[in-house]
Amino acid sequence: MLGVQAGLRMSALPATRHLPPPEFANSGVLSQLAPRSSRRKITTGLDPRSLVDPAIWSGPLFHVDSNKGDDGRTGLGGFDGDFSQAVRTIYRAFELGNATGAAYRVGVKPGLYQESSFTKNGQREPSQPVAILGWGGAVRYRTGPHSVTWADQGGTFTTSLSAVRRVFRSDETTEAGIARELTHVGDAGVCAATPNSWCDISGTIHVNIGAVPGPSDIILLRSFHGARFLSHSHDLYLEDIHCEGGITGTLHCDATATRNIVGVRSSFRYAAPSNPSASYDAVRIRRTAGLCAFFDCDASGGAKDGWSFHEDGNAGMEVLLGNCRGTGNGAGTATSCNGFTTHDGVVAAVLGGVFGYSSNGTEMHCIQNTKTWCLGTSAIARDSDGISVAFKCSNAAQMWLEKTQADAGGAGTALAIEANGGTVLTRGHQSRAGGAATSNGGSISTF
Numbered sequence: 001m002l003g004v005q006a007g008l009r010m011s012a013l014p015a016t017r018h019l020p021p022p023e024f025a026n027s028g029v030l031s032q033l034a035p036r037s038s039r040r041k042i043t044t045g046l047d048p049r050s051l052v053d054p055a056i057w058s059g060p061l062f063h064v065d066s067n068k069g070d071d072g073r074t075g076l077g078g079f080d081g082d083f084s085q086a087v088r089t090i091y092r093a094f095e096l097g098n099a100t101g102a103a104y105r106v107g108v109k110p111g112l113y114q115e116s117s118f119t120k121n122g123q124r125e126p127s128q129p130v131a132i133l134g135w136g137g138a139v140r141y142r143t144g145p146h147s148v149t150w151a152d153q154g155g156t157f158t159t160s161l162s163a164v165r166r167v168f169r170s171d172e173t174t175e176a177g178i179a180r181e182l183t184h185v186g187d188a189g190v191c192a193a194t195p196n197s198w199c200d201i202s203g204t205i206h207v208n209i210g211a212v213p214g215p216s217d218i219i220l221l222r223s224f225h226g227a228r229f230l231s232h233s234h235d236l237y238l239e240d241i242h243c244e245g246g247i248t249g250t251l252h253c254d255a256t257a258t259r260n261i262v263g264v265r266s267s268f269r270y271a272a273p274s275n276p277s278a279s280y281d282a283v284r285i286r287r288t289a290g291l292c293a294f295f296d297c298d299a300s301g302g303a304k305d306g307w308s309f310h311e312d313g314n315a316g317m318e319v320l321l322g323n324c325r326g327t328g329n330g331a332g333t334a335t336s337c338n339g340f341t342t343h344d345g346v347v348a349a350v351l352g353g354v355f356g357y358s359s360n361g362t363e364m365h366c367i368q369n370t371k372t373w374c375l376g377t378s379a380i381a382r383d384s385d386g387i388s389v390a391f392k393c394s395n396a397a398q399m400w401l402e403k404t405q406a407d408a409g410g411a412g413t414a415l416a417i418e419a420n421g422g423t424v425l426t427r428g429h430q431s432r433a434g435g436a437a438t439s440n441g442g443s444i445s446t447f
Contacts, residue, residue: 110137122225134240143245155192176328356380386412393422408434
């Protein structure tokens with residue numbers, strides 16, 4: 001069984017070059033991959049910035065500073081990194097950049113950003129090719145406050161805040177390595193009697209964590225759109241951007257488009273839908289014909305899936321994840337929750353990374369006519385619904401597992417690999433725990 005620390009790393013690989021399956025020959029960037037391993041990390045040799053429109057990198061840089069910025073300014077400095085004329089919100093930088101009619105960059109000063117400051121609750125989006133960059137460090141955006149004052153009510157602690165949808169403890173993490181979510185209960189009395197719970201009484205939030213919460217100990221996610229891009233149809237690049245919350249997904253790209261989406265050293269966690277019965281993913285990308293590439297990124301704590309990719313009638317999506325992570329996904333009554341999933345005809349390469357501890361689903365689930373190559377990837381299944389599956393291939397999908405690890409455990413059925421109509425091919429795969437099963441004509445063999 002993989003321990004929490006040991007399991008949340010890729011398996012060690014020999015320092016040799018690996019090539020994608022021949023079935024990837026007609027893919028674009030994915031067909032040209034020749035990844036290598038180095039110190040338990042897979043490298044591709046790709047420059048992420050080269051994967052988007054080069055006009056972005058010569059375009060103007062609009063500066064954003066949440067502390068000292070002013071949305072009445074131009075956002076343009078005397079040189080890149082001059083924040084003297086910075087605006088305050090990211091969405092104001094979008095407005096100024098869009099007005100140029102050409103590709104541009106948004107340089108965001110490291111710090112804390114909250115609520116409507118990203119897309120003005122979904123009302124402002126880029127309309128040109130754009131890069132959103134943490135300028136010299138991490139940008140931390142949340143669809144709620146970063147600090148609140150708590151009042152002792154004798155059994156619970158309260159603060160006034162409307163439209164709260166999910167609540168987490170930032171001072172305590174789960175075995176999945178993410179903040180512990182508090183249980184939503186119906187009234188203050190039940191909250192007082194239930195450790196690690198919360199309730200909302202007409203805009204008064206009660207929490208019970210068995211101790212006095214500090215100002216930043218509780219993550220309160222409100223009913224706001226965060227990094228939601230429904231109309232933006234050009235290349236999008238994100239670097240050092242860390243988002244929490246979002247009604248329709250933490251990162252949600254949904255325009256029918258031919259373009260590339262690239263993320264580097266970024267995280268997208270804790271999607272918080274306004275309707276609990278309509279749960280959404282941490283990263284939700286639809287209808288993009290082109291490359292969706294993420295390097296050293298995290299999609300965890302989604303209300304449904306972690307990483308979710310659908311063509312939805314716009315064929316030609318390719319996905320590349322390099323040393324990424326998707327853990328602790330699935331909340332409440334949501335079903336079919338996966339750490340990583342592809343649909344339709346998506347072609348994907350998952351290099352390294354860890355996916356695990358989802359609820360009511362599978363860690364790596366490839367569906368329909370997809371093709372997925374996993375190299376050095378770890379999947380840890382611990383599903384409380386009684387069926388834990390690490391790698392699953394359904395319908396007519398194909399999955400190649402090379403130097404991968406599966407650890408499926410817990411009560412009930414535990415499967416390291418399941419082929420439900422799909423074809424799974426393995427090379428150097430290790431199943432630390434859990435069995436293998438085929439159904440509906442599925443097969444598991446080597447390559």
